[in-house]
Amino acid sequence: MMKKQNNVLDLNILWQPNENWISQSNLKGFSEQVGFPLFPYERLHRWSITHPEEFWSGVWDFAKIIGEKGKKVFIPPTDDGILGAQWFPGAQLNFAENVLRGEEEDIAVIVAGEDGTTSHYSLRELRSKVAKAQEGLRNLGVRSGDRVAGVVTNGIESLVALLATTSLGAVWTSCSPDFGSQGIIDRLGQVQPKVLITVLEYQYNGKHFDIRDNIRAISEVLDEVSAIVTLTEGDDFLKNQSKHVLNWNQLCKNGPFIPEFTRVPFNHPLYILYTSGTTGLPKAIVHSVGGTLIQHVKEHQLHCDIKHGDILFWYTNTAWMMYPWLISGLASGAAILLYDGSPLPKDNIGVLWEIAEKVGVTHFGTSPKYLETLQKASYSVGQEHNLSQLRSVLSCGAPLSAEQYDWVYDYIKKDILLASISGGTEIIGCFVMGSPVHPVRRGEITCKALGMAVDVFDEKDVSVLHQKGDLVCTKPFPSMPLTFWGEDGDERYYSSYFTKRPGIWTHGDLAEQTDEQSIIIYGRADTTLNPGGVRIGTAEIYRVLEQIPEIEDSLVFGLPNAGDEEIVLCVVLKDRELDSDLADVIRNNVRKKASPRHVPRRIYSVNEVPYTINGKKVEGAARSTVLGQQVKNKGSLHNPNSLLEYISLLERSFV
DSSP, X not given: OOEEETTEEETTEEEOOOHHHHHTXXXXXXXXXXXXXXXXXXXXXXHHHHOHHHHHHHHHHHTTOOSBOOSOOEEOOSSSSSTTOEESTTOEEOHHHHHTOSOTTSEEEEEEETTOOEEEEEHHHHHHHHHHHHHHHHHTTOOTTOEEEEEOOSSHHXXXXXXXXHHTTOEEEEEOTTSOHHHHHHHHTXXXXXXXXXXXXXEETTEEEEOHHHHHHHHHHOTTOOEXXXXXXXOOXXXXXXXXXXXHHHHTSSOOSSOOOOOEETTSEEEXXXXXXXXXXXXXXXXXXHHHHHHHHIIIIIISOOOTTOEEEEOOOTTSTHHHHHHGGGGGTOXXXXXXXXXXXXXXXXXXXXXXXXXTOSEEEEOHHHHHHHHHTTOOHHHHSOOTTOOEEEEOSSOOOHHHHHHHHHHTOXXXXXXXXXXXXXXXXXXXXXXXXXXXXXXXXXXXXXXXXXXXXXXXXXXXXXXXXXXXXXXXXXXXXXXXXXTTHHHHHHHHHTSSSTTSEEEEEEEEEOTTSOEEEEEEGGGOBOGGGOOBOHHHHHHHHTTOTTEEEEEEEEEEETTEEEEEEEEEESSSOOOHHHHHHHHHHHHHHTOGGGOOSEEEEOSOOOBBXXXXXXXXXXXXXXXXXXXXXXGGBSOGGGGGGGTTGGGSOOO
């Protein structure tokens, strides 16, 4: 769908909002409230980062955040860097109080599973459940600042446990039950939770999984846990443990119908999230109540245009940052859809869209890998389903290729806002994202998020256009981590993001910014390839490989070779063997659609590509394995055994 901009045909524009869409947008309403023009957006963005007091105070007011705002909004750092800023130092608020707002009969939560069945919960029902769980946790001694940990699936009990925890001013942290016992210990063992809430079994892709042995192993190590709450009734598998064990119904058997809310300072801890890296123990990142809430309502309302009555969905597990991001949608008046199970169950790959059609999802959050799978299966979403309520498709976790932009508009829906967004666990939000007032350009992330001083720097710390560089942030923002939990947390936090450029957040993404101030992400900087000294993002190669039908999956990394680096490509093929003919097709496509420098020197056929539990390819773990180096945190991997065939990769012949 080509559009004209200033009477010039712009072939990259796939969609743009009409005047009604713009005039009815939250972003338009916000600009009118703060008295600053919406267009040009770049000027509004510049105001949002040069006048942080006015901007973030405006977000608080526009989102109608419940709590005491305080007289001061922002106290800048004492030096020229971005560390040490104080946000809303006099504020008092509670996260759960803001999430549980609205009319009693409003639908708040929809829960669905692989069979497509759904359950609905009103705000009144959700508040009542939270009140009972709150009383149960209080009786177990949970107080403000304590940690409550969950090994839980994405269901109603998990949400209630999280909100009950935060209503008390306590801190929530969680893992997905498909983590191995060591992966859970590596995370929860760092933060000494007082209470552990856990499933004992779960279903995924039609299969039943029993994790009792894992929970036994965990309970023996987590010395600070005084009580374990199981989500399976009548199970006495821990009856010989010294810890108090009860089930969910016992926890919630008493209590009022209305929860109480303990208000805390803006920078009080809310969540502890974990990175999924494989180079050491996961970083335990502490996020604040106020920073998380104000960042999320800004992103939901101003950038995603979420309004009261909308239904927000993101396919996620309870270990990924998109889980708390989804939950915060309640604070903007939306209902949220919680889905537990495989996004692509073997007997019905379209189940998520069936559910979206059934319940009227307005904002559908997913990943490039999921869209790629549907594309290769020739699943025409728009023909199979009535998506009249759908207004936006959002994607994150990896760069969304230009061809995938085309596919979404051709095969899902033409009149929607497609937003590729990028940020991270480290900021529990986004640096760059979509907008309801911008055109969508293929292969580009639409704009820099308001309030985020995003730039792209070269190796000399100079801002560059049309050139690959490091994605950075040069000014403070409210959702910066409080610290990393544990000993030397502040030092480890600093070394992760500020060693390369003191006082400037270096995020770790290889990126490019355009004249329109849109952003192209090429992948993680630590997996950037450097053949001949030229920086190449792995996403540039994946984009080409996704268009070759014979390739089911792929992995790209670099290996040292005589002072230079050569590109290694591993492919998972379907219905054929790797031979010189297919290798020629791959190399010719990469040469033509990327560049000669992108062409892999070695191509291997493998059975599997390693992924994190959150669904991200792990180039670094494969590279380390090939080089004979230890992968320290295999608990972060969804399929750690996939690395076994990489041990002897260099001993095999390549094509």
